[in-house]
Amino acid sequence: MAEEVKLFGLWGSPFSRRVEIALKIKGVKYEYIEDDLQNKSALLLKYNPVHKKVPVLLHNGKPIAESLVLLEYIDETWEGNPNLPPDPYERAQARFWAKFIDEKCLPALWKALFGEESEQEKAMEEALQNLKMLEKELKDKRLFGGGGGGGGGGGEESIGLVDIAANFIAYWVGIIQEAVGAEILNRERFPVLYKWIDELLSCSVIRENLPPRDKMLAYFISRVQAAKASK
Amino acid sequence: MGEVEVKLLGSWMSPFVRRVQWALKLKGVTYEYLEEDLKKKSPRLLNYNPIHKKIPVLVIDGKPIAESPVIIEFIDDMWKHNPILPIDPYERSVARFWAKFIDEKLSNVVRMALFSEGEEQEKAVKESIESFEIVERELFKEKTLIGAGEGIGYLEIILGSFCTWLPAIEEGAGFKVFDSNKFPLVNKWMTDFLELSIVKEDLPPRDRLVSYFQQIRHFVLATKK
Numbered sequence: 128m129a130e131e132v133k134l135f136g137l138w139g140s141p142f143s144r145r146v147e148i149a150l151k152i153k154g155v156k157y158e159y160i161e162d163d164l165q166n167k168s169a170l171l172l173k174y175n176p177v178h179k180k181v182p183v184l185l186h187n188g189k190p191i192a193e194s195l196v197l198l199e200y201i202d203e204t205w206e207g208n209p210n211l212p213p214d215p216y217e218r219a220q221a222r223f224w225a226k227f228i229d230e231k232c233l234p235a236l237w238k239a240l241f242g243e244e245s246e247q248e249k250a251m252e253e254a255l256q257n258l259k260m261l262e263k264e265l266k267d268k269r270l271f272g273g274g275g276g277g278g279g280g281g282g283e284e285s286i287g288l289v290d291i292a293a294n295f296i297a298y299w300v301g302i303i304q305e306a307v308g309a310e311i312l313n314r315e316r317f318p319v320l321y322k323w324i325d326e327l328l329s330c331s332v333i334r335e336n337l338p339p340r341d342k343m344l345a346y347f348i349s350r351v352q353a354a355k356a357s358k
Numbered sequence: 359m360g361e362v363e364v365k366l367l368g369s370w371m372s373p374f375v376r377r378v379q380w381a382l383k384l385k386g387v388t389y390e391y392l393e394e395d396l397k398k399k400s401p402r403l404l405n406y407n408p409i410h411k412k413i414p415v416l417v418i419d420g421k422p423i424a425e426s427p428v429i430i431e432f433i434d435d436m437w438k439h440n441p442i443l444p445i446d447p448y449e450r451s452v453a454r455f456w457a458k459f460i461d462e463k464l465s466n467v468v469r470m471a472l473f474s475e476g477e478e479q480e481k482a483v484k485e486s487i488e489s490f491e492i493v494e495r496e497l498f499k500e501k502t503l504i505g506a507g508e509g510i511g512y513l514e515i516i517l518g519s520f521c522t523w524l525p526a527i528e529e530g531a532g533f534k535v536f537d538s539n540k541f542p543l544v545n546k547w548m549t550d551f552l553e554l555s556i557v558k559e560d561l562p563p564r565d566r567l568v569s570y571f572q573q574i575r576h577f578v579l580a581t582k583k
Contacts, residue, residue, distance in 0.1 A: 176496060177459060177492055177496055186448070191448070191452075191455070192455060193454075193455050195458075196454045196455050196458065199451070200450070203447040203450065204447045215436040216418060218431070218432070219423045219428050219432040220423075222428045223423065223424060223428050226427075226428065227409065
């Protein structure tokens with residue numbers, strides 16, 4: 128039976144891009160369907176009735192949602208280039224940090240960049256603390272790693288779950304900072320994290336699966352202007 | 359494979375710790391249980407979970423793992439017999455999806471209701487009810503949960519621990535989220551779940567839990583002001 132893999136995604140969404148990166152690393156052929164946020168497509172409401180969000184993967188007609196759940200699904204379904212290591216303890220650490228990124232880092236960063244002014248200072252402190260913890264976890268590794276071969280040379284051999292999960296930090300934060308005129312992440316404050324960003328973005332499978340910078344920046348700038356206009 | 363040394367840092371009043379205890383019990387793993395005083399966190403706890411400073415923490419040959427869903431998956435990876443998560447990748451993804459939903463949209467939101475008052479609490483209660491509506495409508499659509507008597511797996515542990523504790527939290531904080539008439543499918547499942555021997559044994563006494571939640575609510579609200 129021919130395998131049917133469809134991904135409902137959004138060009139600018141880091142969560143959507145995580146799944147694309149994982150699929151690409153595995154060499155899985157898939158059909159990409161861009162979600163039209165304005166008119167949430169009927170298909171999306173059918174396949175993700177709980178959250179009504181992308182990314183949603185449809186594998187032989189069966190839908191799966193939530194990007195971290197998808198990263199594990201992809202790892203378990205298709206052979207080769209795993210994003211999780213075989214050792215149970217190391218797997219647990221990878222899951223722990225991916226969870227930390229989604230539940231602590233990203234919300235704090237988002238609030239620090241976009242939140243109400245009254246919340247921003249506290250969120251900024253929290254975001255900085257979280258990033259420090261994440262940086263500490265890197266130690267002297269080039270990547271968070273744990274993966275088993277992303278093809279090609281350089282750091283790609285060990286792109287792992289945490290590297291993919293941290294894509295927002297590696298790429299989106301810099302763009303959003305520019306759009307809102309804030310600075311949380313910079314090379315002086317986070318030299319080790321920046322080395323990781325450089326390493327990650329040097330991997331072609333990552334670089335080729337990110338939204339174009341200028342288009343992403345323009346999106347956030349217009350978002351900031353719209354927010355100001357509505358005040 | 360050699361024996362590993364397993365310790366669990368926990369608290370009698372935590373449903374998250376209970377999850378891990380059920381998982382260890384299902385695998386027949388021997389472990390040392392260490393009760394932590396959350397009002398005065400031990401150097402041991404702070405050393406093993408510096409990021410969140412919370413229980414449960416599983417310590418394997420001196421190496422810590424935190425976050426109950428991560429711990430349960432570790433237990434399943436480490437001891438292969440009596441699998442806790444489904445075998446099929448699709449079913450695993452469904453179990454993980456719902457476990458995430460329950461923790462983010464029920465556990466966390468009910469906690470907000472526990473530690474807030476007035477409008478903030480009302481909002482959290484309303485959100486919790488909406489989440490239960492989704493669970494009643496969507497989770498029970500397919501045969502996702504194991505029925506009673508068939509056993510207990512990952513999703514059952516996650517949902518079951520939350521639902522077991524909920525009545526005591528509601529009573530302790532003085533709000534109502536779970537109306538058994540409104541959620542007959544969840545209610546039936548819960549009633550059967552509570553009859554499982556692995557669940558029934560060692561549950562903390564209800565009045566002790568209620569008293570605990572009353573006190574902790576009072577304490578948190580006082581420090582907020």
